[in-house]
Amino acid sequence: MSQTTTALVTGANKGIGYEIAAGLGALGWSIGVGARDDARREAAVEKLRAAGVDAFGVPLDVTDDTSVAAAVRLVEERAGGLDVLVNNAAVTGGMPQEPTTVDLAAVRTAVETNVIGVIRVTNAMLPLLRRSASPRIVNMSSGVGSLTRQTASTDELTTGPLSVAYAPSKTFLNAVTIQYAKELRDTNILINAACPGFVATDLNGFRGVRTPEQGAAIAIRLATLPDDGPTGGFFEDAGVVPW
Numbered sequence: 152m153s154q155t156t157t158a159l160v161t162g163a164n165k166g167i168g169y170e171i172a173a174g175l176g177a178l179g180w181s182i183g184v185g186a187r188d189d190a191r192r193e194a195a196v197e198k199l200r201a202a203g204v205d206a207f208g209v210p211l212d213v214t215d216d217t218s219v220a221a222a223v224r225l226v227e228e229r230a231g232g233l234d235v236l237v238n239n240a241a242v243t244g245g246m247p248q249e250p251t252t253v254d255l256a257a258v259r260t261a262v263e264t265n266v267i268g269v270i271r272v273t274n275a276m277l278p279l280l281r282r283s284a285s286p287r288i289v290n291m292s293s294g295v296g297s298l299t300r301q302t303a304s305t306d307e308l309t310t311g312p313l314s315v316a317y318a319p320s321k322t323f324l325n326a327v328t329i330q331y332a333k334e335l336r337d338t339n340i341l342i343n344a345a346c347p348g349f350v351a352t353d354l355n356g357f358r359g360v361r362t363p364e365q366g367a368a369i370a371i372r373l374a375t376l377p378d379d380g381p382t383g384g385f386f387e388d389a390g391v392v393p394w
């Protein structure tokens with residue numbers, strides 16, 4: 152594997168994922184821009200390169216086995232391995248999603264992308280990550296997945312809107328993150344969940360109050376943890392997020 156640190160960010164063509172790619176790229180890292188749409192991916196790669204980032208496009212639909220397998224081959228050919236995986240891609244599944252009236256397709260879509268997609272990409276990339284001296288995995292979660300916050304607050308700024316698909320998919324992702332940390336505890340792989348805060352992006356119709364750059368900061372911190380850093384945790388800028 153080369154001396155250059157290589158990261159792959161899923162859903163990196165826009166929003167928080169783009170800013171994670173830009174932030175890690177600014178460290179001099181080589182950045183795989185994972186995105187499912189060719190035009191949006193190439194536009195993001197061009198923009199990152201214009202900003203001086205060593206970016207390369209990785210066609211990647213996290214819900215598709217064939218696409219993910221091809222992404223592994225591409226990253227291996229380009230970089231020989233992988234140091235950091237940021238599982239950022241996610242969807243709401245479509246709103247509204249009140250529990251009693253939800254279209255089940257919304258639940259399936261949210262879980263397929265936000266949970267199963269993360270497991271699919273992580274397991275496919277693990278052989279490459281295991282070759283790294285300091286592998287890191289960051290799962291982009293959300294504070295709305297915190298059961299503690301959901302049960303302690305009715306403030307939509309804390310809990311998000313009623314959602315039986317998106318918010319529980321992030322709770323599921325948090326639980327998945329803990330299970331990975333347990334299995335990988337005797338390796339050098341650190342895996343953590345991140346909450347970016349309420350960020351103005353397509354995901355929420357740009358109603359968020361933080362910038363994508365601000366939202367990216369916690370993922371960048373977890374992607375650059377020292378070897379004695381935490382694993383199996385859930386963090387935001389201010390510190391630990393309660394489960």
Ligand SMILES: NC(=O)c1ccc[n+]([C@@H]2O[C@H](COP(=O)([O-])OP(=O)(O)OC[C@H]3O[C@@H](n4cnc5c(N)ncnc54)[C@H](OP(=O)(O)O)[C@@H]3O)[C@@H](O)[C@H]2O)c1
Pocket residue numbers: 161162163164165166167168185186187188191211212213214238239240241242264268291292293294346347348349350351352353354355359
């Ligand atoms: N915005 C917030 O306030 C907020 C708060 C808490 C957590 N988060 C989390 O932060 C992460 C980034 O969200 P965001 O706000 O930046 O949303 P966004 O602007 O909607 O970006 C989501 C990204 O995920 C990609 N994506 C969706 N499904 C995909 C798939 N099947 N395969 C590959 N890529 C896929 C999208 O690609 P396309 O362009 O092709 O759709 C897009 O690049 C998500 O995990 C989200 O849950 C966001």
